[in-house]
Amino acid sequence: MSWHGASRPVTKDLRMGTMLALVLMVFVSSAIGQQKDQAKKYKGTGTTSNLRNIVIGRCYHYMSLNPSIGDKNCTGVWQELLDAVQRKDPCKITQEDYKRLTLVAAQTIPCDKTLLWSRTNDLVHRYTRATENFVTLEDTFLGFLLNGLMWCGKSLRPGFNFKSCPAWNECDHNSISSFWKMSSAAFARASCGVVNVMLNGSADGDIARKESIFRTVEIPNMDPTRVSEVKVWIIDDIQGEDKNSCDSKSTLELKQYIEGHKLKYSCIDNYRPVQALQCAENPDIAACKQCKY
Template sequence: MSQHWTRSILALAVIILTPCVVNSHAPSKKEQPQKWSGPGTSQNLRNILVGRCFHYMSLYPDVGQKNCYGIWDALINAVYRKNPCNITEEDYEQLANVTGQTIPCDKTLLWSRTNDLVHRYTKATENFVTLEDTFLGFLFNGLMWCGKTSGPGMNFKSCPAWNACDNNAISSFWKMASATFARTSCGVVNVMLNGSTDGAIARKESILRTVEIPSMDPANVSEVKLWVIDDITGEDRNSCNSESLLELKKYIEEHKLKYSCIDNYKPVQALQCVNNYDQAACNQCKYQ
């Protein structure tokens, strides 16, 4: 009887203590993604990118056959399991390679502070190409994304805002895309600027000045032509002879690029007049 009870007590002790042993080796609480100040990755990002890829190829067959799923893989390789504030332009090198595209000479149109107007113009005329009209720009325009260090996949809850850190996933991407676009440009490169904006017409921290102008190859770019476009209902704060433009002219020429400038390029002003025909600048006699 004594041995029987001894065995029973030992068995009961094992049963009671086992959960304690198991719990002592339980995994720690799963690391949570860091919360950032910007919105999270766009929902259904993969499907959007693949869909846009096939759509662009149907619209512009000259872009050639692209591996739409390979583009998604290249994005994953750039940002997965990485701190979204430590993504460099070099991380997107593979993505740049799989989305390569040749833009005809004299077709490049850069812009600063004229987002809405410049894209209305390229859609209306189809004579020029902005970065957002290229294959790469078309794919990612208006989207948000970032990875997380806590595991694979995208962070759908939050991502760093544009100015949250120097090398965040979004700003580094658009710097890479802008540099690629400017570097491969040839002939006359046109730039649409806002003549009614406050302060300098092209801020020193702008993509135009920090990325695009330095990336141009003087051997391939014959001229940088600025279009200074006033808001049709706004003030004329800057013109080709204003201090801000002359300073920009000097900056462009320091990069061994030829410079020219035109105030209120008439085809663009005509587009502005479609919805503002009663403005003084829209006098029909001006376009005869």
């Protein structure tokens, strides 16, 4: 009896010691994790300040401008973005992580209205604002919500990293590049009829770089049974050189690439409505004084 009686407090002390050790291990592990999260520095800027308010505010604003999209759950959309990246390595975020976000933000794209682009970011959006005849990815609900914003989570903790995030090319599967690839793929799959593409004829190199989202994501995700034609607009800068045109070597290679995906191809040099916009904005440039629209 005396032996058993003496063992009880010893066993209790051991249990308490074990529990304290486990708590200490969790605390130390958490502290080390926090230090690792804080110590890791990426090349990109940190998560945009007030990201939640911006995303939810844009959600309501978009619905007010586009009633046809229906009633979106703005808080739910925000939660899907949060779930896609938090407690994950910012360099190990895949397109699959954004699948649920893409589904809850899905919308119908009218046929013949899709306008893709590469290296014409500023011009293409000035054009869509001026004409309202076409829709870029950034004009869609999902693109509108996150255009121009930065975000990434932390590997071991909830929430966002506001100090730094991976830059676009810093790692293969970062939170920004994976999102835009996923949303670009969804946009391409939703497109139908004639799909227009604005490319920069004054930029160096190939008319559409082989690593561009247009080639690696958008063309492969188009459905040849729904897309009747891919119409390429090659637009020179208003005071730029004419480095590529419809008959240049890289454009003809692009033609083969598009047709290789069973898509019909056509090409227009300096599409006149876009040139008219360029000249309306720059009426005193010599090249525009020769234009008659």
